[in-house]
Amino acid sequence: MADIDIKTSFVTDNRSVATFLNQPGMGLYIPFYQRDYSWDTDNIDQLIEDLSCGIRRIVEDPHNSGQEIRFMGTIIIVTEGNKSKIKPIEIEAVPTGIAMLIDGQQRLSTIALACTALLRRIYEIKQKLKRNSSIEKNINSIYDFWSKRLVKTFSFDLEEGTPTLKP
Numbered sequence: 001m002a003d004i005d006i007k008t009s010f011v012t013d014n015r016s017v018a019t020f021l022n023q024p025g026m027g028l029y030i031p032f033y034q035r036d037y038s039w040d041t042d043n044i045d046q047l048i049e050d051l052s053c054g055i056r057r058i059v060e061d062p063h064n065s066g067q068e069i070r071f072m073g074t075i076i077i078v079t080e081g082n083k084s085k086i087k088p089i090e091i092e093a094v095p096t097g098i099a100m101l102i103d104g105q106q107r108l109s110t111i112a113l114a115c116t117a118l119l120r121r122i123y124e125i126k127q128k129l130k131r132n133s134s135i136e137k138n139i140n141s142i143y144d145f146w147s148k149r150l151v152k153t154f155s156f157d158l159e160e161g162t163p164t165l166k167p
Contacts, residue, residue: 017072017111021153027095028077029086030105039106047110075104115150122146 021028050072077099080086086098101108122143129136 017108018153020075021108023097023099025096026099027097028099028101028108029080030101030109034101034105037106037109039110043106044110047107048114073104073107075108076102078102112154115146115154119143119146119150 080098080100083098122139126136126139126143129139
């Protein structure tokens with residue numbers, strides 16, 4: 001039996017959720033053996049409260065936000081080098097790097113769903129605004145900024161064919 005070098009087998013780092021989700025060329029996959037999404041209202045409320053506290057601290061003291069310690073929990077991934085292990089597979093849609101999500105899927109799924117719901121709500125508000133209202137320009141800017149960012153975060157650009165984006 002070969003010895004496992006823990007120092008090279010397990011690498012830890014501290015990244016924001018956005019940085020983690022926006023790694024160039026890296027696709028995040030949830031293996032079939034992972035449990036279904038099962039968070040209830042209490043779990044979601046706790047996550048939202050944790051996020052809200054962090055945002056409140058940044059807003060209250062923006063000069064100290066870099067020193068703020070925020071912890072969203074552990075995310076464990078295993079880098080998969082063999083694309084044929086991704087099921088179901090669509091070869092042209094598989095990114096260069098594949099990160100199998102082993103722990104953290106409930107949190108990341110909840111964040112993705114919340115981002116999608118917020119963007120949809122901003123879109124609904126945008127549609128109801130009267131043209132040339134004082135807030136229209138601001139809402140349009142917010143929507144444009146976040147829609148581009150979220151599409152980039154939660155999809156993979158195939159760069160050809162239809163559709164060009166895959167979740």
